[in-house]
Amino acid sequence: MNRYVLSGLEFGPVVVERIIGQLDPKKLDTRSAEGRFTPREVAAHLADWEPILMGRIQQSVEQPGSVLATYDDDKSNERKYSESNVTEQLAAFAQRRKATVAYLKNLQRDEWEKSAVHPERGAMTVLEWAAAIMGHDMYHIEQLTAVW
Amino acid sequence: MTPYVISGLEFGPVVIERVLRQIDPKAMEKPAGEGRFTPREVAAHLADWEPILHGRIKQTVDSPGSVLVAYDEVQRGKDMNYTATDPFDSAQAFAKHRQATVEYLKGLEAADWEKSSIHPERGVMTVREWVMAVMGHDTYHVEQLTAVW
Numbered sequence: 001m002n003r004y005v006l007s008g009l010e011f012g013p014v015v016v017e018r019i020i021g022q023l024d025p026k027k028l029d030t031r032s033a034e035g036r037f038t039p040r041e042v043a044a045h046l047a048d049w050e051p052i053l054m055g056r057i058q059q060s061v062e063q064p065g066s067v068l069a070t071y072d073d074d075k076s077n078e079r080k081y082s083e084s085n086v087t088e089q090l091a092a093f094a095q096r097r098k099a100t101v102a103y104l105k106n107l108q109r110d111e112w113e114k115s116a117v118h119p120e121r122g123a124m125t126v127l128e129w130a131a132a133i134m135g136h137d138m139y140h141i142e143q144l145t146a147v148w
Numbered sequence: 149m150t151p152y153v154i155s156g157l158e159f160g161p162v163v164i165e166r167v168l169r170q171i172d173p174k175a176m177e178k179p180a181g182e183g184r185f186t187p188r189e190v191a192a193h194l195a196d197w198e199p200i201l202h203g204r205i206k207q208t209v210d211s212p213g214s215v216l217v218a219y220d221e222v223q224r225g226k227d228m229n230y231t232a233t234d235p236f237d238s239a240q241a242f243a244k245h246r247q248a249t250v251e252y253l254k255g256l257e258a259a260d261w262e263k264s265s266i267h268p269e270r271g272v273m274t275v276r277e278w279v280m281a282v283m284g285h286d287t288y289h290v291e292q293l294t295a296v297w
Binding site: 002003004005006007008009011012014015018019022121124127128130131132134135136137138139141142145146148 | 283
């Protein structure tokens with residue numbers, strides 16, 4: 001696997017933590033736009049979603065062709081993102097991402113091509129899920145820098 | 149299209165520009181570590197490298213199986229005089245070049261993403277793998293810039 005893919009995944013939580021650290025603490029509950037997550041909610045969302053994304057990769061490897069479970073992103077109220085502790089969520093995100101990267105590092109080349117079926121997005125390979133994770137990181141990094 | 153890939157690519161230059169604005173101007177010459185680029189050089193490198201990466205993707209689509217040209221990143225930085233560049237001009241050029249890459253990718257058929265060419269050092273890589281390398285390369289350099297704060 002290209003060296004920038006694994007380093008990009010590894011650096012996601014590092015960058016998120018530094019960018020949040022650069023924010024005025026009063027802005028942790030500020031939205032960059034109506035309906036978007038606050039920085040506090042972004043941290044909780046990333047920590048919450050990482051095991052879901054890792055689970056999808058693992059299911060694709062172990063049960064290719066199986067159907068993945070879907071979740072509603074908008075259930076953040078039920079998950080109490082807005083009441084979470086940012087420091088704890090950042091630590092959880094970093095720890096969980098480490099597990100994802102360790103799992104990916106152990107895959108054989110042909111395992112990156114295995115796929116499972118997302119009910120809304122169709123068949124996606126492990127490679128495509130890894131790309132989605134990197135894009136998802138950057139999407140939320142942009143969101144955080146919009147609050148500076 | 150894989151979710152978040154196009155938006156991730158589009159947001160790379162936006163984040164780079166915002167992160168550069170958070171850097172004390174005096175730190176523009178400060179490398180994040182021994183032998184690494186300074187923020188000024190990172191901005192120049194991203195602007196300089198984007199057409200190369202776009203060219204590799206295009207060559208892969210147009211001439212699958214062909215051999216790509218490899219460059220020495222450090223030597224190219226010297227040859228292209230990265231140290232004499234304006235970081236915000238570079239950020240602007242990077243954004244413009246990335247827009248061209250994204251437009252090109254948006255026009256590809258699903259089968260084009262699986263075409264491959266050969267990098268002399270990295271071996272066979274598909275368009276999808278190049279796109280992932282571009283995304284990882286962005287995050288790698290965002291990390292490098294945030295390390296000098």
